Amino acid sequence: MSKSYSIAILGATGAVGTELLELLENRDFPLSHLKLLASERSVGRTLRFKGENLSIESVSDRAFENVDLVLASAGGSTSKTWATKAVEKGAVVIDNSSAFRMHPEVPLVVPEVNPLDAANHKGIIANPNCTTILMTLAVWPLHQVNPVQRIVAATYQSASGAGAKAMAEVKSQASAILQGQPPVAEVLPYTLAFNLFPHNSPLNDVGYCEEEMKMVNETRKIFGTQQIRITATCVRVPVLRAHSEAINIEFQTPFNPDVAREILSSAPGVKLVEDWRTNHFPMPIEATGKDEVLVGRIRQDISHPCGLELWLCGDQIRKGAALNAVQIAELLIEKNWLKPVTVRVSSEKK
Ligand code: A2P
Numbered sequence: 001m002s003k004s005y006s007i008a009i010l011g012a013t014g015a016v017g018t019e020l021l022e023l024l025e026n027r028d029f030p031l032s033h034l035k036l037l038a039s040e041r042s043v044g045r046t047l048r049f050k051g052e053n054l055s056i057e058s059v060s061d062r063a064f065e066n067v068d069l070v071l072a073s074a075g076g077s078t079s080k081t082w083a084t085k086a087v088e089k090g091a092v093v094i095d096n097s098s099a100f101r102m103h104p105e106v107p108l109v110v111p112e113v114n115p116l117d118a119a120n121h122k123g124i125i126a127n128p129n130c131t132t133i134l135m136t137l138a139v140w141p142l143h144q145v146n147p148v149q150r151i152v153a154a155t156y157q158s159a160s161g162a163g164a165k166a167m168a169e170v171k172s173q174a175s176a177i178l179q180g181q182p183p184v185a186e187v188l189p190y191t192l193a194f195n196l197f198p199h200n201s202p203l204n205d206v207g208y209c210e211e212e213m214k215m216v217n218e219t220r221k222i223f224g225t226q227q228i229r230i231t232a233t234c235v236r237v238p239v240l241r242a243h244s245e246a247i248n249i250e251f252q253t254p255f256n257p258d259v260a261r262e263i264l265s266s267a268p269g270v271k272l273v274e275d276w277r278t279n280h281f282p283m284p285i286e287a288t289g290k291d292e293v294l295v296g297r298i299r300q301d302i303s304h305p306c307g308l309e310l311w312l313c314g315d316q317i318r319k320g321a322a323l324n325a326v327q328i329a330e331l332l333i334e335k336n337w338l339k340p341v342t343v344r345v346s347s348e349k350k
């Protein structure tokens with residue numbers, strides 16, 4: 001009989017947590033036990049899994065006893081508090097927050113791009129930022145045949161990136177506006193319904209927000225090179241759960257768009273969506289609930305001989321977060337990399 005594993009979801013009641021639950025059920029993950037962890041606020045609630053109601057427990061040291069794998073999606077500060085404690089109890093943590101992503105001893109993994117990095121984990125593996133995951137899936141296969149020199153990205157990010165409460169808030173803002181009432185913004189910084197605003201993560205001293213710098217730094221770490229020049233503008237848009245990105249890529253030498261199309265049509269995790277006759281290209285509504293990143297509108301950049309333009313949409317909660325984490329877990333199991341931890345990772349960035 002093949003082995004099965006005891007899993008804990010930290011942040012089980014959140015947007016990503018509930019998606020993790022669904023994926024573990026639908027992908028027939030080899031589970032022996034499933035523990036649902038959240039804050040004190042959620043104790044007493046239950047969530048359905050394989051026809052049963054599972055109780056939510058509040059996170060504590062003891063909660064990680066006899067757990068093989070923790071899938072964490074409860075925000076950076078919760079991960080900083082609990083990830084190393086879970087590792088000390090013998091679990092491997094796949095962390096969806098940004099707490100450990102740039103730590104030199106923590107692999108940052110997109111299974112279709114850099115699966116081998118996962119082998120070197122010391123107890124924690126970081127799941128990259130959602131916009132970064134989606135972009136790497138489309139750019140990596142092209143980078144393999146013609147090295148990328150520079151990327152200019154603009155993102156159109158859905159409410160789901162700000163959590164389940166933000167998704168609910170956009171709906172109530174829309175309904176208030178339609179009824180002639182003033183919209184309320186409590187979770188989101190501003191009204192998002194019928195509006196958009198630049199991503200509201202903290203700004204650095206040259207005017208880039210954290211989300212933009214995640215795309216820059218994480219992409220380089222995942223690709224294993226500091227040589228690619230990357231710039232991004234991240235914007236929150238009133239879409240519920242799939243992100244879109246306009247990406248301009250400059251390669252070492254000219255890249256025929258038909259060749260890029262051919263490569264992307266068989267790239268793992270990517271689905272080409274292009275009907276030039278009807279102007280049908282990826283749309284967030286069609287990416288919602290899908291595992292693949294939809295890529296299309298591949299065309300020559302008329303301003304640069306080595307440039308290509310492309311457009312993509314991907315489900316931020318699914319491939320941008322939960323699915324990527326589950327795929328990392330499956331990779332660890334398949335390759336037998338769920339090994340005992342020998343070196344601990346500190347919660348401080350070195
Ligand atoms: P809770 O529902 O009990 O607040 P989202 O990203 O959709 O907002 O979800 C965040 C998830 O992280 C939720 O499951 C939330 O649980 C959980 N969470 C937030 N803060 C903590 C905390 N301090 N300890 C444990 N879980 C937390």
